[in-house]
Amino acid sequence: SLSTAVASRLIDRSFFLTQLERRNIHLAAGPQAYLLSMFRVANVMRPPDHSRAAPDDAVWEAIEAGVWIERNATLEAAMPIFEETRRQFLPVVTMGDEGESPQIHGALFHVDALREYNRALAATAAEEHG
8 A cells, every 4th residue: 555655656667557658658548649659750751763762852852951861760750850951851761881873762851751640640539539
């Protein structure tokens, strides 16, 4: 009883939710907090041969400015970059060794990331209110 009282003062949620939070899994705050971590950039990006792909010169300009993301990153990592840089897209690259050119896989557009997030939120709401 005393240990429960002390523990409840030290953590603001259950033991299990606290453990998940420490592993960077944000369930307690609701779906808006964890959904972005469920989507990989590679599954949302537009490949270079897409009809509405990012222009090559703009891709290289962003890479040279240090603004890019890896294909295995999640939308959770991408969204703060969009907020910080105000760019329409992020080049999706794998950086090579020193002196090698990066491998360009495509571009993640902010609008596509938001669309995917919106679909996931709508699906979650439909599932919850069914």
